[in-house]
């Protein structure tokens with residue numbers, strides 16, 4: 001099984017440290033979401049893993065070897081970094097055929113990945129006529145061409161229509177289920193929550209979190225219960241008498257922090273209070289992420305000096 005290993009990795013551009021002593025492993029068999037504010041260092045890290053840039057110090061390896069030492073890199077790592085990487089005057093099919101030829105990948109694979117990414121009908125059109133979403137699909141097709149055990153995608157949902165977003169979600173889940181190592185950067189929290197098992201979060205080039213997504217959310221967002229009854233004043237008194245921390249809900253009723261639906265349901269039923277609503281409020285990835293990165297954002301709003 002092939003993992004991506006980043007060890008004490010740093011990259012400086014002049015005086016700016018884009019990546020700062022970063023250490024993490026991307027393991028096979030799961031989708032790892034790669035998160036962080038603009039400028040946090042995600043793309044730089046991916047570029048360093050792909051040998052497109054040299055680290056100032058530290059290492060980034062794939063299956064224990066630097067990318068530049070891989071004999072047939074497309075068979076080992078598939079990557080989408082920039083949807084505009086393909087030559088505009090080539091057809092999508094020719095772009096993939098050229099890549100296949102230079103990595104000794106059978107040409108039959110080109111039609112397979114074109115079909116798999118929904119591009120068969122557009123395969124003979126020049127890339128410059130492609131929409132952003134079609135370019136993303138072509139980039140993903142190129143990443144999958146060598147059937148690699150490691151896949152790294154930078155903002156793959158960018159430009160995709162709703163059907164494309166559902167497609168990529170299923171694709172990422174399938175690639176992980178096949179035992180591949182999948183690293184995906186995104187700014188879309190709902191999207192990331194729908195496909196990631198694990199998260200690596202950066203802030204100003206440093207590692208802020210490396211943990212399962214559920215644990216990341218649970219550590220930062222308190223679960224709560226929304227409850228509404230026919231008599232919200234009586235409900236408030238009941239909750240207060242039992243030491244519950246209840247705040248007014250947005251459209252009536254109460255939000256009870258650190259509570260479970262079982263407890264609140266039993267309490268109301270014991271008091272003979274009919275309930276109109278009783279829902280568990282799970283924390284979202286967006287809430288947890290914003291909580292973590294609030295202090296880390298590089299581009300926080302400047303205070304206006306009077």
Ligand SMILES: Nc1ncnc2c1ncn2[C@@H]1O[C@H](COP(=O)(O)OP(=O)(O)OP(=O)(O)O)[C@@H](O)[C@H]1O
Nearest residue numbers: 013016017018036037038039040041042043044045
């Ligand atoms: N070639 C370069 N020359 C100089 N600075 C660079 C270069 N590439 C990246 N940087 C700087 O390094 C930092 C990290 O950028 P990077 O693109 O890796 O962040 P990111 O997390 O991918 O951001 P985004 O979410 O906006 O894509 C930024 O401050 C950026 O300006």
